[in-house]
Amino acid sequence: MIYADMPVDEAEGAxxxxxxFAGARKLQKGHKVSAADIAALTxxxxxxxxxxxxxxxxxxxxxxxxxxxxxxxxxxxxxxxAFTGRCNLFAEFDGVLVYDRDRLDALNLxxxxxxxxxxxxxxxxxxxxxxxxxxxxxxxxxxxxxxTCRAVAxxxxxxxxxxxxxxxxxxxxxxxxxxxxxxxxxxxxxxERLTGVGAVLAExxxxxxxxxxxxxxxxxxxxxxRDLVLIAGASAITDRRDVxxxxxxxxxGQIDHFGMPVDPGNLLLLGHVGRVSVIGLPGCARSPxxxxxxxxxxxxxxxxxxxxxxxxxxxxxxxxxxxxxxxxPRAQATAQPAGSNEPSSGRAPRISGIVMAAGTSSRMGxxxxxxRQIGGAPMIRRSVEAVLASAAAPxxxxxxxxxxxxxAALVGLAVSFVHNSDFAAxxxxxxxxxxxxxxxxxxxxxxxxxxxxxxxxxxxxRLIAAYDEDEGRTICVPTHDGKWGNPVLWSxxxxxxxxxxxxxxxxRELLHTYAEKLCEVPMDDSGILKDFDTPDAxxxxxx
Numbered sequence: 001m002i003y004a005d006m007p008v009d010e011a012e013g014a015x016x017x018x019x020x021f022a023g024a025r026k027l028q029k030g031h032k033v034s035a036a037d038i039a040a041l042t043x044x045x046x047x048x049x050x051x052x053x054x055x056x057x058x059x060x061x062x063x064x065x066x067x068x069x070x071x072x073x074x075x076x077x078x079x080x081x082a083f084t085g086r087c088n089l090f091a092e093f094d095g096v097l098v099y100d101r102d103r104l105d106a107l108n109l110x111x112x113x114x115x116x117x118x119x120x121x122x123x124x125x126x127x128x129x130x131x132x133x134x135x136x137x138x139x140x141x142x143x144x145x146x147x148t149c150r151a152v153a154x155x156x157x158x159x160x161x162x163x164x165x166x167x168x169x170x171x172x173x174x175x176x177x178x179x180x181x182x183x184x185x186x187x188x189x190x191x192e193r194l195t196g197v198g199a200v201l202a203e204x205x206x207x208x209x210x211x212x213x214x215x216x217x218x219x220x221x222x223x224x225x226r227d228l229v230l231i232a233g234a235s236a237i238t239d240r241r242d243v244x245x246x247x248x249x250x251x252x253g254q255i256d257h258f259g260m261p262v263d264p265g266n267l268l269l270l271g272h273v274g275r276v277s278v279i280g281l282p283g284c285a286r287s288p289x290x291x292x293x294x295x296x297x298x299x300x301x302x303x304x305x306x307x308x309x310x311x312x313x314x315x316x317x318x319x320x321x322x323x324x325x326x327x328x329p330r331a332q333a334t335a336q337p338a339g340s341n342e343p344s345s346g347r348a349p350r351i352s353g354i355v356m357a358a359g360t361s362s363r364m365g366x367x368x369x370x371x372r373q374i375g376g377a378p379m380i381r382r383s384v385e386a387v388l389a390s391a392a393a394p395x396x397x398x399x400x401x402x403x404x405x406x407x408a409a410l411v412g413l414a415v416s417f418v419h420n421s422d423f424a425a426x427x428x429x430x431x432x433x434x435x436x437x438x439x440x441x442x443x444x445x446x447x448x449x450x451x452x453x454x455x456x457x458x459x460x461x462r463l464i465a466a467y468d469e470d471e472g473r474t475i476c477v478p479t480h481d482g483k484w485g486n487p488v489l490w491s492x493x494x495x496x497x498x499x500x501x502x503x504x505x506x507x508r509e510l511l512h513t514y515a516e517k518l519c520e521v522p523m524d525d526s527g528i529l530k531d532f533d534t535p536d537a538x539x540x541x542x543x
Contacts (some may be wrong), residue, residue, distance in 0.1 A: 001140040002053045008041045014051035015060075015139050022046065028520060030061070030139060031082060036482040057143045061136040064146050069134040071149070072107070074156030077131060080348070080391070081458070083521070085136035088465075089118075090157035090348040092126045094198060095162040096302040098122065107153045112148050113141045118158060120317060124197065124298040125160060128347045132158055135139035158397065161302035163198030169229045170201060170219035173209040173244075186232055189288050197301035202226060209234045214247035222251070229273075229299060232281045237269050244280040245269055253278060257308040261315030265292020270306065273457050277306075290320055340511060349443045351464050353392035354434035355384055355415075357450040358423040368402045369532055371409060374453045378409040379532065382453040388413060391464050392446050398434045400424075426504025437493055443469075445495075447506070448487040451460025453485060454527030463489040466521045475520035477511065478528040484511070484520075485528030510535030 006014065020027045022040035031037070032050065041049065046153045054060065057336055059067070062082040069079050069087035076095060080088045091097070099121050107116050118132035125131060131287040170190055174182050183206070203224070207213040214231065220519045221229045233244050237258070245255050253273035258280075260268050264287075264303070269280030277300055284291040299306050357370055357380050370380040380397075387395050395415045399406045400423025407417060420433040431447065438445060444467060446460055467489055474491035477484050490498065490507065498507045511518055 001055060001058055001138065003050070004053070005048055005050050007048055008038055008046055009320050011041075011049050011051060014049070014053050017050040017052060017139075020046065020049055026515075031520070032522060036538075040482070043095050046268065052139050054140050058140045059143050059146055060140050061138070062115070064136045064141050065134050067146050068116070068136075068149050068153070071155060072116060072132070072134070072153045074159030076160030076162060077158055078348075081461040083462065083465035085139070086465075087134045087349070088130055089132040089134075089158060091127055091129045091131055091160050093127050093160065093162050095125060095160040096122055096298055096304060097125050097131055097158065098161050098304070099158045103153060103157055106403060107157070108213075109137055111141075111145055112150055113137050113145065116153075122295070122299060122304075124294075126347070126495065128350075130347055131160070161304055163301045164227070164303045166194075166197075166199040166227040166301055167202040167225065168194055168199050169224065169226040170204040171214060171217045171221065171229065172204065172232045173214060173234045174206055175209045175234045176285050186286050189286060190230065192288060193294070193297065196299075197298055199228070199301050209243060211243050211246040211250055214244060215250035218247060218251045218253075218273065218278065222273055223459070226276060229276060229278045230281055230285075231278065232285065236267050236283050237280050238267075245271065248273065248278050248280075257311050260292045260296075260311045260318070262292030262318035263321055264289075264438045265295070265318075268292050268311075270295065270296060270308075270311065272524055288514045292318070292320075348391075349439055349464065349467055349469075350439075351392050351467065352438050352442045352445045353387040353390070353395040353448060353460070354431075354438075354445050355380075355387060355395065355397045355448045355450055356427065356430055356434070357406055358398045358420045358430040358433075359427070359450070360401050360424055368405070370450045371405055371534075379453050380406060380450045381409050381413070383448060383450050383455065384410055384413055384415060384454075386455055386457050387446075387448055387460060388415070390446075390460035392460055394439065396434050396437050397450075398430045400430060418456040426502075428501040428503050431501065431506055432499050435499055438492075438495075442492055443467075444474075444489055444491045446487045446489040449531060451531045452527070453487055453532075454525075456527060459523055459528055460487065462523065463487070463521055466519050467491070472517060474517045475511065475514060476519045476521050478523045479520045480523050480526050480529055483529060485523070485526075487528075487530075 007369055012035055014033050016027055016029055016031045019029045023044045027037060063084040065087040066086050073079050073089060076092050077089050097119055101121055104116060115135045187204055194201050205217050207217045218229055231244050237244050240255055240258050248271040251273050253271050255271045258269045259266060264284035265282050267282040271278045281293060285293040296306055333434050357388055371378050372384055397415050397417050399417055399419045403419055418433050418437040420430045422429050446463060466473055466476045476489040501507060
């Protein structure tokens with residue numbers, strides 16, 4: 001990659017090193033300079049710009065990020081399209097993130113230009129949660145460097161182990177004649193903790209704090225087919241020869257490990273009887289706050305082996321006392337209030353699709369253009385299929401004219417329909433109808449025009465990849481050769497103003513109102529510019 005401070009009239013095809021205003025329009029850092037850009041820069045009096053040119057064998061930042069991300073993505077993980085050299089990885093279901101820390105370090109040690117940041121190994125993760133991000137630091141890197149990184153990472157460095165829906169038995173011991181506290185809290189907290197890892201508390205039994213009685217109860221739980229048995233002793237375990245470990249041995253089991261470098265949670269005991277794991281709970285397991293028991297439970301619930309060495313390596317990050325930033329178990333996590341205008345972070349953005357299919361086709365000479373054939377299918381079906389193939393979900397189709405025919409054209413597709421009875425009044429009403437039908441947890445929406453059948457799932461996914469509340473990219477507009485196109489992705493923070501629009505217009509004017517929040521997303525083809533308003537447009541396209 002070659003960096004240079006170059007004359008504007010020689011900059012076509014170069015990648016801008018810094019943002020640059022061309023009159024009222026800002027060309028963003030990383031923008032590929034077009035002939036139209038050169039004209040705008042010249043008209044604005046700009047004579048020189050700083051930029052990069054790729055050399056033979058170089059990969060641009062997005063191509064490089066996509067290839068590295070593909071090589072590290074294993075089972076249970078999905079990834080976004082790459083944007084600004086970044087590709088994010090997300091959990092496809094609840095479970096535990098698994099990877100070899102040494103291999104991740106080896107990848108990051110190849111070269112400063114290629115980075116992989118991930119959550120800690122064996123972290124409990126939720127469906128849709130961001131797990132890792134690949135970031136290419138410069139605008140381009142040699143293809144040979146990417147090849148080396150892929151070889152170091154090998155295939156599927158990162159994966160998510162799903163929870164196995166364990167059926168768990170709980171044995172609570174009581175000291176005869178002692179002041180035994182009620183067990184309601186223990187049962188409630190245990191149920192919540194197990195629910196958080198996809199497990200079920202099948203039964204709770206009580207017995208005397210005596211090795212023989214505990215062994216009898218433990219054997220009964222195993223005979224009942226439990227996948228895991230928890231023992232909550234009335235008194236803390238103080239030694240491998242104490243009552244609870246002695247009971248495990250008496251039931252035909254073995255003690256695997258006692259103690260752990262996690263606080264709270266030091267006095268956890270792990271053993272097994274046959275293939276069934278048995279945990280002697282530390283006293284802190286009666287509290288909903290995260291503790292060492294959670295570290296072991298999460299792995300077992302995901303079907304992962306927990307060895308003594310695994311437990312002894314939990315000390316890094318094992319100081320949990322007074323750490324307010326640690327999350328509560330999932331079952332107790334507070335959800336974002338419904339209807340909030342602030343998107344959630346730390347997970348894949350929930351971007352819905354709104355397909356505008358309510359127009360009157362007033363310039364088509366009486367025919368509904370959306371029902372005309374394009375490539376052997378109704379135009380509206382091609383447009384909707386592209387949205388369904390993207391990461392946008394759910395997909396809502398707003399109908400107006402010929403609503404029943406529109407539904408028939410989309411039969412078999414997994415979309416929701418909403419009808420704008422006042423469709424003749426203009427586009428604003430249809431936009432508001434679509435926005436009103438969005439789920440409460442939607443972070444944003446991509447508004448797709450039904451008469452743009454050359455918009456692809458790739459276009460939409462690239463817009464979704466560009467969207468980032470933290471970095472201020474809250475309106476994402478596709479561009480080709482410097483021209484704005486459609487669809488446009490809007491953060492939910494703009495929904496109130498979009499709902500206030502009236503007449504036969506969409507939200508285009510808001511692009512100028514919030515220009516500082518706008519992110520132009522370059523596209524390689526002109527499909528984002530092609531709509532069909534007149535019979536001549538169909539003829540020109542060969543349809």
